[in-house]
Amino acid sequence: MPGYYNTQHLADFGKIADVQPELGKKFFDYYASVFADGALTAREKSLIALAVAHAVQCPYCIDAYTQDCQQKGADFEQMTEALHVAVAIRGGASLVHGMQMREQVQKLGM
């Protein structure tokens, strides 16, 4: 095992469908449909993907959607704002759990 992450994995991602090709095909077809222009534009979807990529901390997705966002016509500022949406939700999710802490403190404390 050479290491946990490898740049070549992204280029070779399609090979995942070599085994159980039917499931692989269903996934990639679905994936392509998700990112097509619809009620949201392809650019907007790519920005969401970029934000989610940071939230799930996937280096492959960050690489792929940084390129995809640019190609779909998003600029650096839009991409950075999308990133802050992920940051705000992650941070907010931690902070809102503080409400549990408060409840316990208030219950147990004098």
Place this chain on the structure above:
Amino acid sequence: MSVATATLQNITEDLANDRRTPRADRTLRRRCSPLASTAEQLRVLAAVPIEQKSARVEFETLAGKFGPAELEIFQVNVGKLCNMTCRHCHVDAGPDRVDAIMSDAIVDQVIAAIGRTRAHTVDITGGAPELHPRFRDLVEAAVAAGKHVMDRCNLTVLLLPRNKGLIDWFAEHKVEVVGSLPHYRRRNTDAQRGEGVFDRSIEAMRLLNAAGYGRGVPGRRLTLVSNPAGAFLGASQATAEREWRQSLDREHGVTFDRLFVLNNMPISRFLDWLQRSGNLEAYMQKLVQAFNPAAVSGLMCRNTLSVGWDGSLYDCDFNQMLGLEIALPDGSHISKFDEASWHARPIVTARHCFGCTAGAGSSCGGQTA
């Protein structure tokens, strides 16, 4: 050179004193860059390792054979003089390019040829074509010959004091203004064209809108041209047009009629940038991987004649910038142009042509597939 020398001197002095047009770069020529030579550009392109299944890939390998269609676009490049120096310029245009400006004699030959051609559109480009001393003569001659005229405009040139009144003159002559704006947001535009260019471009669009351009009025068409600010392909033209329309209207109150999305060609200053930023090989591979067979039939070299500032003929403006002259039996000069032999010519291609077949295709008329 027989261009009215005094007028030209006025123009270059104006450009030298112009402190308002931002400049992003210096020309390759001024920098004495090796890439100022077309031979060096072709050598660099040929040296990029592009392989598929461990065989070297050339444009002809993938595109196969294709020939000319009807001649529709008569494109005239009046020279490399420009008030701007964008980082991606495929012409290496700039305020110092007084070495490459169409002479009076060639302008007269071009005007004569426009009178004879069956092409329906005369597309005038540069540099900034509006800076040529005989730009208006050329437009008037094309209009008199019943042609639709397109002016490839960098937008900021319209704000130069010497061009006051030009927009109204365009409207009188029903000239289509094809304005370059890489992106609908400031950052990407300024990164490519110079800090402050976006605001100047919006200011020019306001003047165009005030003259009736960009409002769906026939004869006052404002087309915008976008190209990527980096080593990636253009966005989908139809989607981008909707997004641009909304954003430019909402944020700046300006409108346009249509959007062309182009890919950047790996030549001249964009080639220089690719090389210096370490993106050349990956970009060439990206173009080849994105090769779209459906874009071949829409290639602009099939329906376009490109005339250079010295009267030389080419299959497109990119070939012109690489010095790849048209293959015509009577020689490649406007003074000897014969439309019948044009229809029988083989089209000249090289590796830069992958730029026009990548993704949704790319041409001076936008996406092709």
